[in-house]
Amino acid sequence: MKVLVAVKRVIDYNVKVRVKPDQSDVDLANVKMALNPFCEIAVEEAVRLKEQGIADEVVVVSIGPKAVQEQLRTALALGADRAIHVEHDSMPDSLSVAKLLKGVVEKEQPQLVILGKQSIDSDNNQAGQMLGALTDMPQGTFASKVSLADGSVEVTREVDGGLQTVKLQLPAIVTTDLRLNEPRYAKLPDIMKAKRKPLETLSADDLGVTISSNIKLLKVEPPAERSAGVKVADVDELIDKLKNEAKVL
Template sequence: MKILVPVKRVIDYNVKVRVKPDGSGVDLANVKMSMNPFDEISVEEALRLREAGKASEVIVVSVGPQQATETLRTGLAMGADRGILVKTDEITEPLAVAKILKAIVEAEEPGLVIVGKQAIDDDCNQTGQMLAALLGWSQGTFASNIELGDETADVVREVDGGLQTVKLKLPMIVTTDLRLNEPRYASLPNIMKAKKKPIDEKTPEDFGVDITPRLTVVTTTEPPAREAGIKVASVTELVDKLKNEAGVL
C-alpha cells in the first residue's frame, strides 16, 4: 500500500511574523521557511506505518514555488521514498490544493493519505476534509492515534469533550493532531541520500486544475500590542479589580 503525504512550505514556527507596511500580506523576504509542523507529524506517522510493514512506499507532495523542493527534501531525508512538486508561484487556496491532490491520488492510487490538520500560516484546517469529500473517502480528523488493519483502521480523534475512536474503511484520509507522535530528526547520511531521491515536477495545468483564488485579502494587520500588567497591594484589591474591572468574578 502507498501512503501519500502532502507537505507545505511555511514560515518557520520560531520566526516572528512581520506584516508588510502596506498591509497587503505577510513579509516573506529573507525569512526562514520550513515544513509545516503538522506535516512533519504526518510524514513521521507514514514512516512508522511503513516500518511496521503496513505500507510499501511513502510519497511526499507539495504545491508551491520551486523553493518547496527544499521542503520535499526534508521529507525525503526523514525517510520518504520519493516526492512530487506541483510547481506554482501563485497563492493556492485549500480547495485548489484539494483538487490537485485528488488528481494525484487518482494517478498514484494510495490506500491512505495523511494530512496535517492545518497549516500554521493560514490556519484554514480545510484541505483534508475537502479532499475526502472530493474523493468520497472516509476521513478521520484530529487523529492522536492510528491502528491500521487490513481493510479498516481505528482512529482516535481529539474532540472538545475528550477522545473519540472511530472505525474507518480504507482507503481513507487522516488529518494529524499534535499528540500523534514526535517527528524524528533527519540524520546526516539520510540528508545526503535525500539529494538522490527522485522528485517529479508537475504544474496545476497538468491536472487541469484552475487555481485562481476565490478570496481576496482586503488587509492584513498585526494584533494589538499587549499592555503592561500592574501590581496590586493586597488580595482585596486583586479581587476588586477581577470583579469590577475584568468582570471575571
C-alpha cells in the first residue's frame, strides 16, 4: 500500500504573527517557518501505518516555492520514504491546490491520501474536500481514529454532536484532526538520512494543471487590542459596572 501525505509550510505556531505596515499581507521576513501542525499529524499517522506493516511506502508532497523543500526534508526525517515538490512561486488557493494534488494522485496512484484538516495560516479547511470531489474518492474528514482492514478504512470523525464512524472503500482520502495522534520528534540520525532520501521536483505543467485564482486578498489586519481590565471593590460595584458601563445585565 502506498500512502500519499500532503503537507504545507506555515509560520511556526509559536511565533507571533506580524502584519505588514501596508496591511497587504502577513510579514514573513526573518520569520521561523515549520510544518503545519495538522500536516505533522498526517505524516505521523502514515508513518505509523508503515511501522504496523500496513503501508509499504509513504510519499509526502508539498506545493510552493523552493523553500518548502525544508519542510519536505522534515517530513522525510519523521519517517516518509520520498518527497515530491510541486514548485510554484506563491501559495495558490484551495481549489488550485486540490487540482495540483489530483495530478499527483493520478501520477502516484496511492491507496490512501492523508491531509491535515486545515492549515493554521489560511484556516480554510477546503483542500481535502475539494480533492475528494475532483478525484471522486470517498473521504473521512476530521479523523480522530483511523484503522485499515480488508481493502477499506474505518474513520472515526469528530463532529459537533460527538463522534461519527464511517467506513470507506480504498482508495480514499482522510483529513486529520488534532486528537488522532501525537507527532514524534525527528532524531538527529533521521535528519541526516533525510538529506539522502529522494526529492522530486515537478511543475504545474508537468501535472497538466493551469493555476488561476478567483480569490483576491484585500487586506490583513491584526486582532483588535483588548482594553485593560479594572478591579472592583465588591460585588455591588461589579453589578453596577455590568449594568451601566458594559450594559450586559
